[in-house]
Each structure stands twice: as structure tokens, then as C-alpha cells.
Amino acid sequence: MNGLDKVEKFIRDYNVYGELLKLDRYARTSEDASQATGIPKDHILKTIIVIGSNNTPYAILLPGDKKINYDRLKKTLKVRDVRLASFEDVKNITGLEPGEVSPFTEEVKRLTCILDLSAARRDVVVVGGGSHYTLIKTRVSEIIRVLKPIVAEISK
Numbered sequence: 001m002n003g004l005d006k007v008e009k010f011i012r013d014y015n016v017y018g019e020l021l022k023l024d025r026y027a028r029t030s031e032d033a034s035q036a037t038g039i040p041k042d043h044i045l046k047t048i049i050v051i052g053s054n055n056t057p058y059a060i061l062l063p064g065d066k067k068i069n070y071d072r073l074k075k076t077l078k079v080r081d082v083r084l085a086s087f088e089d090v091k092n093i094t095g096l097e098p099g100e101v102s103p104f105t106e107e108v109k110r111l112t113c114i115l116d117l118s119a120a121r122r123d124v125v126v127v128g129g130g131s132h133y134t135l136i137k138t139r140v141s142e143i144i145r146v147l148k149p150i151v152a153e154i155s156k
Helices: 003-013 030-037 070-077 087-094 140-147
Strands: 018-022 044-052 057-063 082-084 112-116 124-131 134-139 150-152
Touching (some): 003 134, 018 124, 030 044, 044 087, 057 140, 070 082, 070 112, 070 150, 112 140, 124 140, 134 140
Parallel strands (some): 044 124, 057 112, 112 150
Antiparallel strands (some): 044 082
16 A cells, blocks of 8 residues: 555545645655745645654654754653664654654554644645655644644753
8 A cells, every 4th residue: 555545545534624635746855845835834744754763763744844843852752862863763654654654544543643732733734645746734733632642841
């Protein structure tokens, strides 16, 4: 099953409000996605996989215009250290490449998810759609309902 199929199945299985956006160009970053859609980066949520010092993977949901504040993230996760997952880590954990990862997959739902407080204040956002050519327009309330993330201020 490819990434888009996984996302579409997840949306059906959990009755998630989500609108598929098909892109006419390759988008690996939130900047690419913003340019392809005209949607501001602060309304595009990146799904970033990190690994804690306890060797546990976590999914971070962060607006496209923000970066992770690692000190805040370590405190939130109660770990000594945290690092970005490598390309191979992301593939092994999610089955997808960086830039394809969607919060709407079973692989991400199984992880502890952290939603940045600035994103939690939004209504409608766009998230990864399981491929470099698809995004999902959804409500933050749907992300919270389905993933039950920790909401914390983890960005800078």
C-alpha cells in the first residue's frame, strides 16, 4: 500500500474531515508546499520524526514557518536528549520518506505525538498527504481528536 492509500484508508477508518489536495509539482518541504498551493507556511503542518535519548520515536507537528526548540521539546518529552530521525529512521518508522509523512497514518498514530501550541490555535491547516504530490486540508480539531497529541510550546 502506498502512502496516499494509507492516508485515504486512515481518513475513512477514523472518519476524519480531510480534503485531498493534488499538487502539480514535487513538494518535499513546507516551503515547496506553500509555493505549490499558495497556502501560507504557518498553515502547513510539518510532521517531523525525532528520536529521544530513550531510543523512542516521536512525531512532532509544527507549523511550516517554525523550528523545533530542542530544550523545550526535551522538557516536554522528559528525555535527556532528542535528535532528528535520519532518512532511514523515518522510512523504517513510518514507511514513508521525509516530506511524505502524514499524521494521518497508523504508523504515526502509534507514536506519541506533540502538537506545537501555535498550531493548536489554528482552525484549518494542511498536512502531508502520504506522497510528495499530495496534501490533506483538515481541521486542527480533527488532528487532536484522532491523534490525542500532547499540546505544548515546542517551537522557536
